[in-house]
Amino acid sequence: MENLITKAEVIIGLQKKGYDLDFTLNNEFLRCIQDGELISPDDFEIAETFLFENEAEADLPFVIYAISSFQNGVKGILMTSYGAFTQGLSIHLWSKLAANLN
16 A cells, blocks of 8 residues: 655645745746745745645646745745646746656
8 A cells, every 4th residue: 555645744744844935826936925025936946846646626736846945045835736837927937847747
């Protein structure tokens, strides 16, 4: 039997590693929910990616990214569905996020 991991377990694990901020997608940038800072795709790295493909409550696959900013060392979590990739993202941001799904 496989050891399945839930979204909640991933989030708690990342928070224990210091990923304590939350990010949302904002056209060309990631936006930090706590302070409103916009982070360019050139100014962050994706440290870890977790893909949830077959969940009963979701119509589309869901992704959790662990994000680290080069600018100020900020670490946080971006949670999004595949559907968000088609809704107004710049090609630069889309490319960076999509490249980490392989």
